[in-house]
Amino acid sequence: MKRVILLVAFGASSVQGRSALQNFDAMVRERLAGLPVRWAYTSLLLRERLTQARQKSDSVVKALNRLTFERFDEVAVQPLQTVGREHAAVCAAAGEVAAGGGIDCRVGMPLLTTAADVQAVARAIVRHLPEQRNPAEDVVFMGHGARYAAVALYEDLACAVRNLDEHVHIGAMNGATGLEKILSALSSNRVWLMPLLSVVGRHALQDMAGEHKASWRSRIEADGRQCVPVLKGIAEYDGFAEIWLGHLEDLVQSFTMG
Incomplete structure (x- = not known):
């Protein structure tokens, strides 16, 4: 064949x-x-x-x-x-x-299909956190999002990650945990912001790290915190x-x- x-x-x-x-x-x-x-x-x-x-x-x-x-x-x-x-x-x-x-x-x-995938992705997230990050500093991941039953996978991932590092937060642009809920859980002055996206493209450059007031970066900074975007897709x-x-x-x- x-x-x-x-x-x-x-x-x-x-x-x-x-x-x-x-x-x-x-x-x-x-x-x-x-x-x-x-x-x-x-x-x-x-x-x-x-x-x-x-x-x-x-x-x-x-x-x-x-x-x-x-x-x-x-x-x-x-x-x-x-x-x-x-x-x-x-x-x-x-x-x-x-x-x-x-x-x-x-x-x-x-990437996220089974319960085993959720645990593997959680371990990968914690493994690839920025080397310069202080363990007490918050890290926020922005995914694209999902609808219906797939939303639960984001929630399961957020829970699995919290069990490994309580300062790492998983959010999404659509249909899952949004930034507003994450903002209330942040505790550090400096916040790292990373894409839960395969490559760095428009969503990472504009919706996540852009300078316009609706970007996740701007909204974190408007909350009185220093935001450090990491422009590196997870496929890297x-x-x-x-x-x-x-x-x-x-x-x-x-x-x-x-």
Whole structure:
């Protein structure tokens, strides 16, 4: 059987973001040597920019159709997502192409899926806190958020992290614990602010660390505290990358098991 890996990311336009994805690509090629690796991007804006730059800019459906044309039999689709509705969209795209026949498309799980994932992500968060941070200083992580049942995963993660370090707080822009609730729990004069996002993009640069009054940085500073943003996506840290890699390895193994 002819098998291939398709990695799916929202995308990144910055040098730092592209470098993070390239590093993950290298990790996948080393861990699953012998399997070709391709990419697809869920951001329409990014795909348009890549097209203008004459670079490969496949959506999930376009990438899968291309792989079908190249006569691959099995596609292991691994999204670099945390949790939420984007994963459902990737599954729908894979199902659409698979329904056409001739190719077996299977989609790996996002970062937060199982109770074991929650504990692993909590350990990765504590492992990758800023080296300059004083243990008594608060650290706030900003995620994108989720809806419905997935919201509980953010709450479970916040609880798991608090059990490891009571000064680390997990929040999200949408559908989960917001910044207002976190502000009331802060106790240190200096607060570290980090993205719970795969790469540094618009959300991290503007919604998290931006200077406009609605950003998380500005709101923490308006609360009378010094805020130190750390502009580094979680895909840049080995602890998080290993969780995605584990899901991908499980996915590839599922083809062998039938």
